[in-house]
Amino acid sequence: MDFKVGGTHKGITAIQVDIKVDGLTPAIIKEAFEKTRKARIYILDEIMLKAIPAPRAEVSKFAPKMFQTKVPVEKIREVIGSGGKVIQKISADFDVKIDINDEGNVFISGINGDNARKALQIVDTIANGPEVGAIYRGKVVRIMDFGAFVEIVPGMDGLVHISKLDKQRVEKVEDVVSIGDEIVVKVTEIDRQGRINLSRKDALAAIEAKRNAE
Numbered sequence: 001m002d003f004k005v006g007g008t009h010k011g012i013t014a015i016q017v018d019i020k021v022d023g024l025t026p027a028i029i030k031e032a033f034e035k036t037r038k039a040r041i042y043i044l045d046e047i048m049l050k051a052i053p054a055p056r057a058e059v060s061k062f063a064p065k066m067f068q069t070k071v072p073v074e075k076i077r078e079v080i081g082s083g084g085k086v087i088q089k090i091s092a093d094f095d096v097k098i099d100i101n102d103e104g105n106v107f108i109s110g111i112n113g114d115n116a117r118k119a120l121q122i123v124d125t126i127a128n129g130p131e132v133g134a135i136y137r138g139k140v141v142r143i144m145d146f147g148a149f150v151e152i153v154p155g156m157d158g159l160v161h162i163s164k165l166d167k168q169r170v171e172k173v174e175d176v177v178s179i180g181d182e183i184v185v186k187v188t189e190i191d192r193q194g195r196i197n198l199s200r201k202d203a204l205a206a207i208e209a210k211r212n213a214e
Helices: 026-051 073-080 082-094 113-128 200-213
Strands: 002-007 012-018 065-070 097-100 105-110 135-144 147-153 156-161 182-190 196-199
Touching: 002 026, 065 113, 073 082, 073 097, 073 113, 082 097, 082 113, 105 113, 113 135, 113 147, 135 156, 135 200, 147 182, 147 196, 156 182, 182 200, 196 200
Parallel strands: 156 196
Antiparallel strands: 002 012, 065 105, 097 105, 135 147, 135 182, 147 156, 182 196
């Protein structure tokens, strides 16, 4: 008899058995279960507990990570984009795999946890809109005398006023950014018309404060 039992202190979680002869009795089964229980407890307490006394706070950086979110069904098309362009761009930019089903469940997997979380943030932003106070890494798509427009997620941009471009006074927008530059920005306001106001100055200050606190 090939008999395998897996479980915890509380009970059995899996059984595999392969029987090649007749004559298996309840008494034999009971004895087999008792032997596996004693062996399981020994492995858990004397081997595993001493090697790993508690679960690791995070999985290894080399292990795949998966994050999940849910978007409104009516927003699925926006997340995917025309011909899949949006979801393919997010996947390529952050080296992740994104799956979305008809119910709006989104699964994002990748090796780099930070990249997967950034991809998740972008998906949530596309589906639910940006969050005031959130920090994004966006791309400068247009420059005006009064500021720069920065795309924070595909198809969604906001204005960084010239007064919010840097910690110091800025004479010309082009002195700080150029079209195509990637910069960090913080969402400071979303007005009644849905226009997004951004600040590079506030984003830099928030990042610096976080680093000092760490």
